[in-house]
Amino acid sequence: MTARETVIEVRDLKNQFGAQVVHEHLDLDVYRGEILGVVGGSGSGKSVLLRSIIGLRRPSGGQVRMLGEDMLRIGEARRAEIESRCGVLFQNGALFSSLTVAENVMVPMREHHRLPAPMMQRLAALKITLGGLPTDAGAKFPSELSGGMVKRAALARAIAIDPDILFLDEPTAGLDPIGAAAFDQLLLTLREALGLTVFLITHDLDTLYTICDRVAVLSQKRVLVADTLPRVERYEDSWVQAYFQGPRGRAAMAAARRTEAT
Amino acid sequence: MSTNPASASAATLRRDDAAGTLVATGDWTLPNVRGLAQRAAALRAAHSATDRVDAAGIERLDTAGAQILFDLAGSDAIDGLDPAQLALFKAVSHATTESERTPAARPDVGVLALLARTGAAVDQIGRDAWQLLGFIGLILATIARTLFQPWRWRITSFVFHVEQTGLDAVPIVVLLNFLVGAVVAFLGATVLKDFGASIYTVELVSYSFLREFAVLLTAIMVAGRSGSAFTAQIGSMKAREEIDAIRTLGLDPVVVLVLPRVLALLIALPILTVLAMLAGIVGGAMVCVLSLDVSATMFITRFQALGATQHFWVGMSKAPLFAFLIGAIGCLEGFKVTGSAESVGTHTTSSVVQAIFVTILVDALAAIFYMEIGL
Numbered sequence: 001m002t003a004r005e006t007v008i009e010v011r012d013l014k015n016q017f018g019a020q021v022v023h024e025h026l027d028l029d030v031y032r033g034e035i036l037g038v039v040g041g042s043g044s045g046k047s048v049l050l051r052s053i054i055g056l057r058r059p060s061g062g063q064v065r066m067l068g069e070d071m072l073r074i075g076e077a078r079r080a081e082i083e084s085r086c087g088v089l090f091q092n093g094a095l096f097s098s099l100t101v102a103e104n105v106m107v108p109m110r111e112h113h114r115l116p117a118p119m120m121q122r123l124a125a126l127k128i129t130l131g132g133l134p135t136d137a138g139a140k141f142p143s144e145l146s147g148g149m150v151k152r153a154a155l156a157r158a159i160a161i162d163p164d165i166l167f168l169d170e171p172t173a174g175l176d177p178i179g180a181a182a183f184d185q186l187l188l189t190l191r192e193a194l195g196l197t198v199f200l201i202t203h204d205l206d207t208l209y210t211i212c213d214r215v216a217v218l219s220q221k222r223v224l225v226a227d228t229l230p231r232v233e234r235y236e237d238s239w240v241q242a243y244f245q246g247p248r249g250r251a252a253m254a255a256a257r258r259t260e261a262t
Numbered sequence: 263m264s265t266n267p268a269s270a271s272a273a274t275l276r277r278d279d280a281a282g283t284l285v286a287t288g289d290w291t292l293p294n295v296r297g298l299a300q301r302a303a304a305l306r307a308a309h310s311a312t313d314r315v316d317a318a319g320i321e322r323l324d325t326a327g328a329q330i331l332f333d334l335a336g337s338d339a340i341d342g343l344d345p346a347q348l349a350l351f352k353a354v355s356h357a358t359t360e361s362e363r364t365p366a367a368r369p370d371v372g373v374l375a376l377l378a379r380t381g382a383a384v385d386q387i388g389r390d391a392w393q394l395l396g397f398i399g400l401i402l403a404t405i406a407r408t409l410f411q412p413w414r415w416r417i418t419s420f421v422f423h424v425e426q427t428g429l430d431a432v433p434i435v436v437l438l439n440f441l442v443g444a445v446v447a448f449l450g451a452t453v454l455k456d457f458g459a460s461i462y463t464v465e466l467v468s469y470s471f472l473r474e475f476a477v478l479l480t481a482i483m484v485a486g487r488s489g490s491a492f493t494a495q496i497g498s499m500k501a502r503e504e505i506d507a508i509r510t511l512g513l514d515p516v517v518v519l520v521l522p523r524v525l526a527l528l529i530a531l532p533i534l535t536v537l538a539m540l541a542g543i544v545g546g547a548m549v550c551v552l553s554l555d556v557s558a559t560m561f562i563t564r565f566q567a568l569g570a571t572q573h574f575w576v577g578m579s580k581a582p583l584f585a586f587l588i589g590a591i592g593c594l595e596g597f598k599v600t601g602s603a604e605s606v607g608t609h610t611t612s613s614v615v616q617a618i619f620v621t622i623l624v625d626a627l628a629a630i631f632y633m634e635i636g637l
Contacts, residue, residue, distance in 0.1 A: 097604055113292050119299060122358075123326055129357040130325070143602055161292055162324040193353035194325065195346055 004031040006065075007165055007197050008053060013062035015048050022048050024221045026062070030165075035191060035198040036226070037208045039243065040218030046201045047091075049218065050167055053199070054088055055079065067164065084112045087158030091169045093150040095142040101128060101153045102138035108160045124160070130193075131156030132186045148179040152186075159190065165197045172204045184210045205248055209256035217243075273320075273327070275301045275334075277313070284334065287319030290327025298327065302334050318342030328354035390616070397594045398586075401524060404516045419522035427488040427523075428530030432537060434487075435480050439538040442479060443467060443545025451554050460554050464564040467546030472573035473632075476538035478625055481584040484531055485617035489592035492523050493613035496596025497606040505597070515597075524589035531585035532578060539577065576637055580628055587624065588617045 008030035015023040022045040030036050040046050051057040053064055055071055064071045066082055074082075095104050105124040109115055115123070128138050131152045142150060151171055158166055171187075172180035188211050191198060202208060208215055209229065216226035217240055225235045233244045233253075243249055273288035275298060284305065290298065315335045320327075320343065328351045331340055337355035408414045450466040496519055499505055508515050543565070550556040595613035599605045 097602070109292075113295075115292075115296060116299075119295070123329065125361040126325060126329055126354060126357050129361040130353065135361045135363075143604065159325075162326070189353065193350045195350070 004034075006030070007032050007067055008199065009063075009065040010049075010053065011063040011065075013049075013052060013064065014060045015045065015052060015057070016060040021221060023052075023059075026222045028216060028223045028226060030197060030199055032164075032197050033191075033195060034213040035187070035200060035211050037212035037215045038199065038201045038218060039203070039208065039215060041239065044218045045221075046218055047169060050169055050199070050201060054086055054167055055083060084108070084161065085164045086167060087160070087163035087165070088167045089151070089154045089158045089169065089171055091173065093142065093154040095150060095154055095157065097142050100139055100141055101133070101145070101156070104142070104153065105138075105157050105160050108157065112161055124156075127156040127160055128153070130159065130190065132182065148175050148183070151175065151183065155186070159194065159196075162194060163196070165199065168198065168200045168202075170201055170203060172202065172207050177206075180204060180207065181210075187211055205252035206255065209252050210259075273298055275305065277305060278316070281316075282313055284313050284315045285319065286315055286317045286331070287321075289322040290320050290331065291322050291324045292326045295326040295330060298330050302330055306334070314339045314341060316342055317347075320347065323347045323350060325350065325354050329358055332358055394591065394594060398590050400516060401520060401590055404514070404521060405525075408517055408521065414517055416518060416522045419518075420526055423523050423526030424529050426491070427484065427526055428533055431484065431487055431530070431534060435483050435534050435538050436541040438483060439471070439476055439479055439541040440545035442475060443471060443542035444549045446470060446475070446542075447546035447549035448553075451549070461556060461560075461564070463546070463550055463554065464556065464561050465568060467550075468543055468565050468568055468570060469573060471539050471542035471546070472570060472577050474577065474625070474629070476542050477535045477577045477580050477584065478621070479542075480531065480534045480538045481581075481588065481621045481625075482618055484527065484534065484585070485588045485592075485621060486614055488527065488530075489588045489617040490610050490614045492589065492592030493595040493599075493610045494606060496593055497599035497609055498603075500597060500599045501601055501603065501606060520589075520593045523593060524586060527585040527589040528582050531588075532581040535578060535581040539574070572637065576632055580625065583624060583628075584621050587620050591617045591620065 006029050008028070010026060010028040013023050013026040013028075014021070015026075026049070028049075038046055038049070048057065052059045053066065053071075058072070067085065069078065069082055071079065071082065095101070096107065099107070102121065102124045105127050106120045109120050109123060125135060125138060129135060133149060133152045133156065137145070137149060137153065142153065145153060155168075155171070158168075168187075172183050175183060184207050187198065187200075190196060191211075200207070200212065212229065214226060215229055215232045217224045217232060217235070217237075219237070219239050224237060224240065225232055227235075232240065235241075244253070273286075273290050273294040275284060275286050277283075278285050288294070313335070315331065317331065317340050323331075323343070328347075331351060332355045337352070337359070340351065343351055447463050447467050450463040451460050454460050454462050454466075496505070499519075505515050505519075508518055547558065547561050550561055551558050592613050595609040595616070599609050
């Protein structure tokens with residue numbers, strides 16, 4: 001894995017709400033084709049970091065480069081173009097409640113590429129199936145879906161126009177273990193098939209051990225360490241140790257080892 | 263792999279007649295997909311036999327492009343994809359097969375759908391009415407039960423709602439009725455002048471406000487102000503499972519939430535109605551005094567000769583009825599809320615519409631009733 005292409009490059013990022021500093025001197029690299037897990041305690045600014053990268057929040061200072069472009073300095077049109085190459089799955093799905101699932105998936109297609117309607121419908125059906133939903137889910141409204149199906153529908157919308165980078169904010173939160181494991185597998189499959197780069201915020205230790213290539217730990221207002229799991233586990237920091245060596249961490253680790261062994 | 267879509271190079275698809283294969287080159291990605299689909303359709307129409315596709319020249323491939331490849335030759339007749347593209351192609355062909363095995367349910371349109379929706383709406387009205395009757399019965403039964411259990415009365419909550427629905431509504435109700443009173447007086451004066459009977463404006467204003475306008479306008483105002491608030495309050499509690507929590511704590515939501523609200527309206531609406539009558543008549547009197555030749559003394563004399571007490575009671579008798587209906591509808595719609603914030607909005611709207619509709623309906627029935635019994 002030499003000379004990996006960096007798709008997201010965050011340098012010296014600073015985020016501040018009033019007097020409260022959330023991020024300071026935060027550096028982070030995300031490489032093409034990897035699944036990066038971002039962990040951190042509640043209130044450590046994981047979602048703020050995500051919002052800063054995708055441009056929903058203008059950081060108080062620092063630099064965000066995505067696909068080689070300085071996101072804070074480029075023009076509106078170029079920026080929109082880069083943004084159209086990102087797919088985002090929000091914590092609660094954020095599906096448009098007045099549109100059916102299929103129409104939700106078609107929104108980005110309609111917006112960025114003027115395709116004929118039948119073709120969009122076929123593509124939407126494809127994405128819905130890729131997202132792991134049954135075909136008849138396309139005609140349903142978000143309010144008719146269960147929590148797990150909402151996540152899958154939101155994923156289908158996020159991959160609607162083949163993004164290069166997929167941002168996921170706690171995709172498995174609130175799913176049952178079977179649904180969460182299936183979602184993990186789905187992400188792995190999609191990453192293989194579509195060559196996605198995935199930026200994944202999670203609290204789910206099983207997800208970290210099952211699918212993440214690298215893990216970034218957000219603590220003390222910056223990225224404390226971003227590396228492969230075995231190295232992160234050994235990192236000398238009380239929070240990191242408590243996180244990975246706690247009972248839940250050890251259980252997830254053991255489970256992952258068992259799966260590898262079989 | 264890292265060029266942006268705008269600068270995607272052209273994609274081509276042509277038939278190599280010598281080798282009997284289709285040759286695909288370039289970027290098979292979303293921006294090019296439209297042209298490629300047309301080209302593929304044309305080629306398929308021209309050559310019925312399925313050819314193999316030589317895809318070695320494809321530089322970039324995404325799901326949209328892969329779907330067209332799949333349409334062109336199926337899942338087994340593609341050569342020359344690199345491993346990553348092949349993985350993508352396999353995933354897409356698998357998913358496409360899967361998604362087309364079970365045809366998607368089409369959203370229904372047309373005359374049949376229109377009939378079905380009309381039927382469903384009528385059915386829904388019937389159910390709503392039935393449910394409202396049941397809920398009114400439940401409220402009455404609960405009132406009867408708690409009447410002799412003073413420790414279950416929610417005094418604080420009751421007083422709070424009297425303040426919210428009564429006291430806080432005084433300015434708007436008074437102003438509204440004052441203005442309508444003035445307007446009615448103007449209208450009356452204009453019409454009656456032709457008959458030389460401007461003086462009857464006094465009767466017109468007094469009669470209409472005591473019997474109808476004050477109570478009706480107040481009820482409509484309260485339905486919009488308090489009925490909707492009841493729905494929103496109870497609805498958001500329902501959405502956050504607070505109603506369920508109340509039940510599991512061994513409390514009765516009707517006692518805790520509904521009774522204080524309905525009883526508060528039963529107190530507040532009649533008081534507001536009295537104020538509304540006064541405001542309306544004062545508004546009318548002001549117009550009479552200022553722009554017609556009716557002195558304040560004359561207005562009061564004629565008003566006294568009217569037998570106003572009877573009309574006052576006709577109007578007032580409707581206030582508690584309206585209050586009860588508005589309260590019951592507001593609370594019931596709140597309980598009908600399901601999960602989402604959107605549902606709270608829908609039911610709040612529905613609560614106001616129903617409450618105003620029922621108010622006017624009952625008012626019309628009451629008018630006929632009082633006319634028949636000669637009051």
